[in-house]
Amino acid sequence: MKTYDPHKSATELRQANSRKMNSRVLAMSLIGVVIALVVIYIIYSIAMPAA
Known part of the structure; x- marks a missing residue:
């Protein structure tokens, strides 16, 4: 492979x-x-009523 930077x-x-x-x-x-x-899970758990 030819390199164009000598360093x-x-x-x-x-x-x-x-x-x-x-x-x-x-x-x-x-x-x-x-x-x-984590944010999606928190929003989902808040939105669902407790059974």
Whole structure:
């Protein structure tokens, strides 16, 4: 694989940036989904009458 930046290897070029923003985006997305599901569950449990 030809690299266009002499300071980066082929592996670094394939894996986005060196600050590892990929894992931060995945973690924040997971937290967002969990919070959304908790909010939906709370709204659903409030809306349903107790049996």
